[in-house]
Amino acid sequence: DAGVTQSPTHLIKTRGQHVTLRCSPISGHKSVSWYQQVLGQGPQFIFQYYEKEERGRGNFPDRFSARQFPNYSSELNVNALLLGDSALYLCASSLRTSSYDSNQPQHFGDGTRLSIL
Amino acid sequence: AQKVTQAQTEISVVEKEDVTLDCVYETRDTTYYLFWYKQPPSGELVFLIRRNSFDEQNEISGRYSWNFQKSTSSFNFTITASQVVDSAVYFCALRNGGSQGNLIFGKGTKLSVKP
Numbered sequence: 001d002a003g004v005t006q007s008p009t010h011l012i013k014t015r016g017q018h019v020t021l022r023c024s025p026i027s028g029h030k031s032v033s034w035y036q037q038v039l040g041q042g043p044q045f046i047f048q049y050y051e052k053e054e055r056g057r058g059n060f061p062d063r064f065s066a067r068q069f070p071n072y073s074s075e076l077n078v079n080a081l082l083l084g085d086s087a088l089y090l091c092a093s094s095l096r097t098s099s100y101d102s103n104q105p106q107h108f109g110d111g112t113r114l115s116i117l
Numbered sequence: 118a119q120k121v122t123q124a125q126t127e128i129s130v131v132e133k134e135d136v137t138l139d140c141v142y143e144t145r146d147t148t149y150y151l152f153w154y155k156q157p158p159s160g161e162l163v164f165l166i167r168r169n170s171f172d173e174q175n176e177i178s179g180r181y182s183w184n185f186q187k188s189t190s191s192f193n194f195t196i197t198a199s200q201v202v203d204s205a206v207y208f209c210a211l212r213n214g215g216s217q218g219n220l221i222f223g224k225g226t227k228l229s230v231k232p
Contacts, residue, residue, distance in 0.1 A: 033219065042121075042208050042222030043162070056219050088160055103150050103169060103212075106220060108162035 002027070004109035006091050012115045013081050021076045021112045025093030032074040033106060034066055037088040049074055086116045119144045121211050123223035130199055131231050138194045138226045140209030148214030151185065151192045156206045168192060199230045
């Protein structure tokens, strides 16, 4: 079975531009989360979606937005890119059976490495 | 506040040595979940184990073992007879019960196993 897939693998943008990152969850997983991992740090939570609704949001500015589609895939959008947005963006999916089912492990994709020049 | 601390930034061992990675967590919740993930150079986070706050039983899986102690808020990870393929960054993570799903990660411990 395919794991979590993310595209693109690498991306180079300049300051002020906009970027869209994509994620396909493991088949049967309805919950998708996004994390930002800056070099040398642990991942930081950005968003979580379950059944196409936003269920959680981390401490990130409004330049970051996301959505989940009927097939449970997801997009992360970042506007007005800053140098500090350079990071590995990780998508994770989990087999979640209710709105508050927090004990399911999240399975991560390989990430999108975003570089801002 | 919720927090995960991995005090060891980098560890280097020689193959076949045993190594323990430390993890200390902080949370006010009585129900929470602890996780360990492995991140090889390719970048993907690989799930290793989940432990519930109400289950302090230690677990062994092959060369891996985990020691969960609520009294010291620790969830340590031991690799026995380390191998070169164990070289990676290891993350400990916390999720509170009822949380909408976000994991709180430590800063990670980079393990280098030399032949």
